[in-house]
Amino acid sequence: MPTGWMPRAMREPPNLVPVSWPGPVKPCSALLVNPFYPKDPHASFGKHVLTPSLALTSIAASTPENWDVRYWDENLLQGPPPHEPLPAVVGISVHLTFAERAYELARWYRAQGALVVLGGLHVISCPEECARHADALAIGDGVALWGEILRDVEQGRLQRAYRADFRRPYREDPPPRRDLLARDGFLTTTSLIATRGCHNRCGFCYLATEGLHMPYLMRDVEQIVDEFQHDGQPYGVFVDNNLGSRPEYLRRLCHALRPLEKIWSAAVSIDVTDDPDLVREMALAGCTGVFVGFESLHNDNITAAGKKSPRTEDYARRVELLHRNGIQVNGSFVLGFDHDREDVFEKTVDWVEENRLECATFHILTPYPGTPLFSQMESEGRLLHQDWSKYDTAHVVFQPKHLTPEQLAEGYAWCYQRLFSHASIWRRRPRDYRAMPAYLAMSYLYKRSNWLWHLLIKYRLTARVWRPLVELTRRRHLRFRRRLERKGAAEPRHGSSVVSAGV
Numbered sequence: 001m002p003t004g005w006m007p008r009a010m011r012e013p014p015n016l017v018p019v020s021w022p023g024p025v026k027p028c029s030a031l032l033v034n035p036f037y038p039k040d041p042h043a044s045f046g047k048h049v050l051t052p053s054l055a056l057t058s059i060a061a062s063t064p065e066n067w068d069v070r071y072w073d074e075n076l077l078q079g080p081p082p083h084e085p086l087p088a089v090v091g092i093s094v095h096l097t098f099a100e101r102a103y104e105l106a107r108w109y110r111a112q113g114a115l116v117v118l119g120g121l122h123v124i125s126c127p128e129e130c131a132r133h134a135d136a137l138a139i140g141d142g143v144a145l146w147g148e149i150l151r152d153v154e155q156g157r158l159q160r161a162y163r164a165d166f167r168r169p170y171r172e173d174p175p176p177r178r179d180l181l182a183r184d185g186f187l188t189t190t191s192l193i194a195t196r197g198c199h200n201r202c203g204f205c206y207l208a209t210e211g212l213h214m215p216y217l218m219r220d221v222e223q224i225v226d227e228f229q230h231d232g233q234p235y236g237v238f239v240d241n242n243l244g245s246r247p248e249y250l251r252r253l254c255h256a257l258r259p260l261e262k263i264w265s266a267a268v269s270i271d272v273t274d275d276p277d278l279v280r281e282m283a284l285a286g287c288t289g290v291f292v293g294f295e296s297l298h299n300d301n302i303t304a305a306g307k308k309s310p311r312t313e314d315y316a317r318r319v320e321l322l323h324r325n326g327i328q329v330n331g332s333f334v335l336g337f338d339h340d341r342e343d344v345f346e347k348t349v350d351w352v353e354e355n356r357l358e359c360a361t362f363h364i365l366t367p368y369p370g371t372p373l374f375s376q377m378e379s380e381g382r383l384l385h386q387d388w389s390k391y392d393t394a395h396v397v398f399q400p401k402h403l404t405p406e407q408l409a410e411g412y413a414w415c416y417q418r419l420f421s422h423a424s425i426w427r428r429r430p431r432d433y434r435a436m437p438a439y440l441a442m443s444y445l446y447k448r449s450n451w452l453w454h455l456l457i458k459y460r461l462t463a464r465v466w467r468p469l470v471e472l473t474r475r476r477h478l479r480f481r482r483r484l485e486r487k488g489a490a491e492p493r494h495g496s497s498v499v500s501a502g503v
């Protein structure tokens with residue numbers, strides 16, 4: 001893949017027309033904005049349109065009935081968000097990587113006379129910084145807060161900050177407003193969330209952020225089935241941090257999903273393979289791909305991160321178990337841990353190829369503010385800067401122990417170059433020749449089409465291009481399931497080929 005070239009639309013946010021005076025606002029109207037973030041030149045530009053975030057569609061669902069709500073995702077390349085007529089309230093999601101753009105949008109809307117509410121992960125970890133750019137902050141679960149905020153606006157008593165934790169049973173939450181998403185603009189609009197939290201607390205993960213209490217909560221499986229059915233798409237993506245933290249729940253969910261005859265992918269930790277029967281249940285329920293945080297192939301790195309995980313020597317056997325059940329594996333690897341040396345890059349990609357992982361995602365270790373990793377790096381004087389826009393796991397923001405920052409950055413780029421090369425795609429091809437055409441089509445579309453992605457996104461062609469491949473995959477998967485049901489255990493083969501997108 002040409003990693004140097006990048007269309008402007010993928011690098012820079014759309015221009016905001018300067019405004020010099022406040023205009024009239026449209027009462028009881030709200031706009032929710034997902035800000036632009038620059039895409040990683042090494043990874044696939046298509047990533048954003050494979051897995052729509054559920055943050056704003058979930059909040060939109062709790063909008064009071066007398067309010068209008070609109071949704072705008074700047075990453076869909078349709079220009080700047082609307083401002084005429086001016087919404088009374090603009091809600092903006094803030095993550096550290098796009099915090100600067102969120103603040104720019106906040107300034108623009110406030111200058112015109114709209115009230116700006118900021119929410120999202122960065123508001124939870126850095127509330128003081130965010131408060132300078134907002135009329136109100138939503139710290140924590142936005143679904144619990146959004147309705148209250150809008151009612152307070154109506155009554156002219158907006159507070160500076162609203163707080164809600166993530167302990168409330170969220171089966172009461174209304175289904176997300178997926179109807180607000182551009183249906184043609186995404187591979188699927190069916191992002192689903194069944195659980196919140198994770199049984200692990202890895203020191204580098206945002207779930208370990210100080211003050212964030214997110215116990216593992218599960219929604220009723222019937223709610224998930226209803227939402228999946230109602231959105232009418234053949235493929236769904238679970239955006240849960242870890243769908244497999246409670247195996248018994250996952251089993252119940254699989255039983256409920258099985259009759260739908262749809263396909264789906266989810267993020268799980270590799271210990272989901274402790275029980276081969278559960279893996280089979282997943283396959284029979286339509287799981288065609290898992291996103292697995294292997295993190296590292298060095299056991300000392302896993303131990304230092306505080307992750308409860310099987311030994312890395314056993315990863316290969318577990319990957320094979322998933323493959324035997326027709327489930328493809330997108331492995332996530334973090335580079336730059338304290339036990340990583342110069343050979344980490346080659347060793348990791350060799351392992352990915354040996355085990356024929358259909359996809360892999362690489363991340364440079366990134367200390368998110370508020371996490372134990374951040375405190376450690378700060379106390380050891382190893383943070384290079386606090387420019388949050390570079391805290392995107394594609395830049396080196398700390399001093400690695402056994403590598404220079406340059407070696408880490410180059411090694412990261414090399415990993416993607418090799419993974420996206422023709423040779424690597426070929427080496428990782430499925431053993432089953434029947435799975436090959438779809439695998440190759442999807443790999444080339446996802447990994448080698450960055451020259452094309454901005455056009456597919458801008459002209460809303462994503463669904464049109466992917467849908468036939470998704471439907472082909474679903475049908476193949478149904479045939480595979482019938483064989484699996486008959487045999488009781490699957491023949492060795494690779495899964496169907498919807499890229500199980502992960503972060």
Ligand code: B12
Nearest residue numbers: 048053054055091092093097119120138141142206239503
């Ligand atoms: C879908 C997703 C994506 C999608 C879409 C991203 C997007 N911005 O639109 C894709 C695949 C493109 C993606 C890419 C990346 N992602 Co991502 N992604 C997710 C994922 C899996 C689900 C998000 C979601 O829907 N959550 C469910 C909703 C309901 O929860 P929520 O987002 O927290 O929102 C709640 C509150 O925060 C609040 N809230 C949020 N916004 C607002 C706004 C207002 C106005 C209000 C009132 C409230 C509010 O209310 C919501 C309901 O309670 C999360 C993991 C997770 N499970 O959350 C990671 C996650 C957000 N991603 C992460 C990362 C690191 C990335 C990447 C940097 C990875 C990479 N190297 O490519 C990129 C960067 C993209 C970017 N800058 O955003 C990290 C962020 C860590 C951090 N501290 O910032 C997470 C947490 C994963 C992880 N475990 O580390 N991602």
Ligand code: SF4
Nearest residue numbers: 198200201202205241
């Ligand atoms: S297993 Fe994954 S989601 Fe769970 S705490 Fe660790 S990094 Fe976070």
